[in-house]
Amino acid sequence: MSAILIIEQVLNGLQFGVMLFLMAAGLTLIFGVMGLINLAHGSLYMVGAFAAAAVAGATGSFLLGLVAALAAAALAGTLIEVVVIRRLYAAPHLDQVLATFALILVFSEGTRWIFGSFPLFLEIPDALSGPVTLPGGIEYPLYRLTLIGIGLAIAVGLWALIERTRIGIQIRAGENDREMIAALGVDISRLYTLIFALGAALAGLAGALVGAIQSVQVGMGEPVLILAFVVIVIGGIGSIRGAFIGALLVGLTDTLGGVFLPEVFKLFMEPGAAQKSGAAIASMGIYILMGCVLVWRPTGLFGARP
Amino acid sequence: MRIAEHWINGAVLIGIAALPLWALFIDEPFTITLVTRAVILALAAVGLNIVLGFGGLVSFGHAVFFGLGGYAMGILAYHAQTYTVLDLGFFTTEGTKSMPIIWLVAMGISAIAAFFIGLLCLRTSGVYFIMITLAFGQMFYYFAISWAQYGGEDGLSIYVRNGFPGLNTLVPIQFFGICFALLCLVLILKARLQRAPFGLALNALRQSEARVATMGLNPMRIKLLAFVLSGAITGLAGALFADLNRFVSPAMFSWQFSGELIVLIIIGGVGRLMGPVIGACVFVALEHFLGGLTDFWHVYLGLILLGIVLFGRGGLLGLLTGKEGAHV
Numbered sequence: 001m002s003a004i005l006i007i008e009q010v011l012n013g014l015q016f017g018v019m020l021f022l023m024a025a026g027l028t029l030i031f032g033v034m035g036l037i038n039l040a041h042g043s044l045y046m047v048g049a050f051a052a053a054a055v056a057g058a059t060g061s062f063l064l065g066l067v068a069a070l071a072a073a074a075l076a077g078t079l080i081e082v083v084v085i086r087r088l089y090a091a092p093h094l095d096q097v098l099a100t101f102a103l104i105l106v107f108s109e110g111t112r113w114i115f116g117s118f119p120l121f122l123e124i125p126d127a128l129s130g131p132v133t134l135p136g137g138i139e140y141p142l143y144r145l146t147l148i149g150i151g152l153a154i155a156v157g158l159w160a161l162i163e164r165t166r167i168g169i170q171i172r173a174g175e176n177d178r179e180m181i182a183a184l185g186v187d188i189s190r191l192y193t194l195i196f197a198l199g200a201a202l203a204g205l206a207g208a209l210v211g212a213i214q215s216v217q218v219g220m221g222e223p224v225l226i227l228a229f230v231v232i233v234i235g236g237i238g239s240i241r242g243a244f245i246g247a248l249l250v251g252l253t254d255t256l257g258g259v260f261l262p263e264v265f266k267l268f269m270e271p272g273a274a275q276k277s278g279a280a281i282a283s284m285g286i287y288i289l290m291g292c293v294l295v296w297r298p299t300g301l302f303g304a305r306p
Numbered sequence: 307m308r309i310a311e312h313w314i315n316g317a318v319l320i321g322i323a324a325l326p327l328w329a330l331f332i333d334e335p336f337t338i339t340l341v342t343r344a345v346i347l348a349l350a351a352v353g354l355n356i357v358l359g360f361g362g363l364v365s366f367g368h369a370v371f372f373g374l375g376g377y378a379m380g381i382l383a384y385h386a387q388t389y390t391v392l393d394l395g396f397f398t399t400e401g402t403k404s405m406p407i408i409w410l411v412a413m414g415i416s417a418i419a420a421f422f423i424g425l426l427c428l429r430t431s432g433v434y435f436i437m438i439t440l441a442f443g444q445m446f447y448y449f450a451i452s453w454a455q456y457g458g459e460d461g462l463s464i465y466v467r468n469g470f471p472g473l474n475t476l477v478p479i480q481f482f483g484i485c486f487a488l489l490c491l492v493l494i495l496k497a498r499l500q501r502a503p504f505g506l507a508l509n510a511l512r513q514s515e516a517r518v519a520t521m522g523l524n525p526m527r528i529k530l531l532a533f534v535l536s537g538a539i540t541g542l543a544g545a546l547f548a549d550l551n552r553f554v555s556p557a558m559f560s561w562q563f564s565g566e567l568i569v570l571i572i573i574g575g576v577g578r579l580m581g582p583v584i585g586a587c588v589f590v591a592l593e594h595f596l597g598g599l600t601d602f603w604h605v606y607l608g609l610i611l612l613g614i615v616l617f618g619r620g621g622l623l624g625l626l627t628g629k630e631g632a633h634v
Contacts, residue, residue, distance in 0.1 A: 037433050087616055093433055094364050098572055099615040101565045105608030113602050226444050226561060229437045237433060280452040287445035291426055294438065298429050 004138050009259050010252065015144045017251025018151025022206035023228040024235070024243040025158055026199025032238030033174045033195055034089050039100035040080065041203050041228065042221025043107035048073040048204025049211035049220060050111060053120040062125035066208050073204020074197045076107075081196040086189070104222070112218045119215035122208070147209055154202070155244055162240060171195060175238065227254075230286055234293045236303025245301060250286050257285035311627045315580040319490070322587065326482050338478040339550070344590040345485045346546045351570040351582030352492055353539030358568065359577030360505065361532045362512030363431075366564050367423070367439030370446045371537040373559035374419055375412035375544025377450065380462040380554035382408055387465060405470045405484070408545055416541025417534050424533035428526060443561050450556035461555025468549055475549070485546055489583070492539055497579055508532050540567075569607075572614060575623030584622055 027041050051072035056065030080103060088096045124143045131139040162168035170191055173181040182188040207221065214220070231250050235242025262278030269277070293301065322341060329337035350372055357363045385392045385401025392399050402408060427438045451459050467475045475481045499505045507528050511518045515525050548554045557563070566589070574585030592610075596603035618625060 031433065037436060084612060084616070091615075093436060094358075094568075094572075094576070095615050097364060097366065097436060097565075098568065099612055101569070102608040102611035102615065105604040105611070109602045109604040109608070113605070222561070226440060230441050233434060233437050233441070276452075276454055280449055283448040283452045284445045287441050290438070290441055294426065294430065294434075299434070 004136075005259075007134075007136070007138055008140060009256055011140055011144065011148070013252035013255035014248065015147050015151075015251070016255055017248040018148055018155070019206050019210050020224070020227055020231050020251055021151060021155060021244050021247035022202045022209075023224055024231040024247050025155075025240055026202045027228050028232045028235070028238055028240060028243045029171070029195055030199050031232070033171055034192055036085065036089060037093055037096050037100070038085070038199075039097060039225065040103035040107065041199070042225030043104050044073045044077055044200040044203040044221070045207035045224055046107065046111060046218065046221040047076045048207035049122070049216045050115060050120065051204070052208030052211055053122040053216045054115075056122055057120070062123070062128075062212075065122065066205065069204045069208035070201045073207070074201040076204075077197045077200025078193060081193050085196065086192070089192070108218050115218075117218065119217035122212045122216055124212045143212065150209065154205075158240060167194070227286070230290050232300070234290055234300055236297075236300030238304065239300070239302040242300055242302030249289065253285050253289050254282075257282035261285070309626050311578070311580075311623065314584075314623065314626055318580055318584055318587070322583070323486060326479055330479050335478045338482050340590060340594060342478065342482045342485050342550055343547075344586045345482070345489050346543050346550060347567075347570060347590065348583040348586035349485070349489050349492060349546065350540045350543035351567050351574075351586055352489070352496060353536045353541075353543060354567050355571050355577070355582045356496065356499075356508075356536040356539070357529075357532050358571060359581065360500070360512065361508050361529060363428075363529065363533070364436050364568070365427075365439045365533075365536075366436045366561070366568070367441070367443035368536075368540050368567050369443050369559050369561065369563040370423065371416040371420060371540040372544035372547065372563060372567075373446060373450065373554075373556070374416045375541035375546075376548035376554040376558045377456070377462075377544075378412040378415050378541070379408045379468065379545040379548040380464060381456055382411060383464045383468055384456065384462050403466070403468045405468045405475070405549070408468060408549075409542055412541045412545035413538040416544070417538040420534045420537025421530065423537075424530045428529050428533065440561055440564070443559060443564050447556055447559040447561070450559050457555070459556060461553060461557075464548070464552045464554075467552055481550070485550075488542065488546070492542075493579065493583075500579070504528065504531065569611060571621075572611070573621055575621035578621075578623050581621060581623055588622065 023041065023045060026044075027038060030036055030038050030041075048069035052062075052065035052069040055068035056062050059065075084099060084103065088099055091099075128143045128146055130142060132142045132145065134140055160168075162171060170181060170186050173186075174188065174191060174195075178188055206224075210224075211220075227250060231246040232243055233246075234249060235244070235246030258279070261282040262275045265274035265278040265281075297303070322345065326338040326341045329335070329341070350368070353371070354365060354368045357365050381392065382399075382401045383403055385399070386403045387401075389400070392401055423439070423442050427435055427442070430438060450456075456462055467481065469475055470484055473480045473484065475484065500509075507518060507523055510521075511525055511528055518528075519525050544558060547558070570585035570589050571582050572585065573588050574581035574583065592607060593603070596606055600606075614621065
């Protein structure tokens with residue numbers, strides 16, 4: 001077990017974590033401000049990935065693909081907000097779960113209808129492919145490093161948007177008291193659409209960025225969606241800071257657990273059995289983490305106290 | 307048109323019993339299997355309806371118990387068919403092919419799991435509860451996938467359906483009879499429970515936890531008991547489902563299945579005795595007929611669901627009886 005391997009895996013965990021953050025940030029904003037649980041967030045991730053793959057495939061430009069992903073996901077988000085989601089803000093959680101579950105069915109099968117069941121491929125652009133040498137002689141893929149950079153930049157941007165701009169003030173006010181802010185003359189329903197579109201665009205971006213290192217296929221959004229739920233439950237629903245910390249925790253736990261738990265088990269078990277049980281426990285690692293956090297703090301690390 | 311609910315309930319049960327008999331008469335064994343599937347899904351959803359409809363707890367992880375029931379059957383039958391010993395350390399067994407024993411084990415294991423999952427999840431409420439039960443479902447799903455000893459991702463095939471004393475379970479109509487009898491038994495139990503002090507307390511709990519606590523009842527204890535009961539019934543359905551297909555796989559633990567169970571209840575009507583049963587029949591019929599028309603039938607299912615959520619509160623029973631039913 002060398003230091004290089006450890007650093008590599010930590011970077012992999014960070015990369016996974018910041019991509020989860022892009023998903024979780026939208027989910028937690030939508031819940032925090034509108035009180036809506038949105039299962040269809042994973043579908044917006046998928047929409048972004050498909051739009052990027054289709055446009056990048058047609059034009060040959062990865063950058064245009066990313067723009068298409070942002071635009072398509074934001075557009076899809078706006079559309080479902082206006083047509084469906086808007087009617088659910090005052091509805092019980094069960095209705096929200098069901099309606100957004102129905103949206104997943106429509107999106108997934110609709111995408112299969114248009115693009116077929118075979119996965120699409122999104123090429124990493126030439127400028128970002130290949131490894132770079134980090135200080136200390138570690139070789140690491142440039143693309144993954146770029147993802148970490150983009151994720152951190154967006155985290156900072158989101159913080160600035162919410163803490164330092166007028167829209168951010170309105171968003172924070174909307175979390176606290178929606179009637180008061182409406183009475184002050186802010187068009188609350190436009191604000192909601194805007195937040196929903198913003199969350200959707202972030203999910204679409206994540207889908208496009210991750211789509212280049214995995215395959216782009218129907219159903220790719222749901223595993224990420226559930227991980228994003230784990231993230232915001234750990235971080236506290238409604239808290240962007242919590243989503244960030246939670247995403248990094250989940251990314252690191254999942255990546256490091258998969259690599260190191262079998263090694264740890266080898267210390268007191270025979271190698272074959274250690275490999276198997278280590279992998280089995282590691283696959284449950286983040287859920288165990290979530291359980292522990294909840295026993296300690298039932299509303300998450302940064303959630304509002306009831 | 308308004309029809310009293312008990313007339314609809316009776317008609318549905320008679321219909322479910324009559325359809326396979328008619329299929330037997332015109333020699334259409336596939337229809338019997340289809341109805342059996344609906345009955346088993348109904349049983350699973352009746353279990354979920356105890357916590358969801360009456361307790362107001364939206365569990366998005368009931369596939370856990372369905373899967374545990376399925377794997378209880380799979381593992382016991384696997385050891386029996388391969389003549390290997392299942393060694394649990396404190397207890398060894400050679401497996402079994404006997405349904406009643408498998409049912410007891412499936413219900414027992416599901417109940418134990420429900421106890422511990424409930425202990426943790428019921429500390430939370432609302433959206434947290436939804437997400438945590440969902441996450442527990444995923445935890446079991448990934449565990450089943452990585453559990454190579456029992457097939458991992460590929461699942462386990464059981465070659466011969468398990469036996470029931472005095473019956474030949476390989477004959478579709480006899481297996482249907484077993485499932486239908488179990489469903490009726492559970493429905494009777496649930497109807498009695500609804501009127502018992504426990505059922506009343508659970509119903510009150512959905513409406514106001516603080517008031518129930520003020521009455522001197524312990525909300526956590528009632529909710530936990532409901533969760534355990536609900537898990538055990540869904541686990542029993544899982545064992546039957548595994549026997550119907552003679553196959554168990556991690557898909558039984560999948561979150562989509564948890565979602566489908568909720569969908570069944572909503573189609574039929576939340577918090578009603580027969581809501582899940584009607585929902586399961588409609589769901590299986592949709593799956594069969596729409597699925598026969600187009601590969602993309604989930605699009606239509608999604609649109610139907612959206613319609614029910616946005617415009618038709620109370621599901622089919624709500625539509626027919628003109629009463630909305632419980633609010634969750």
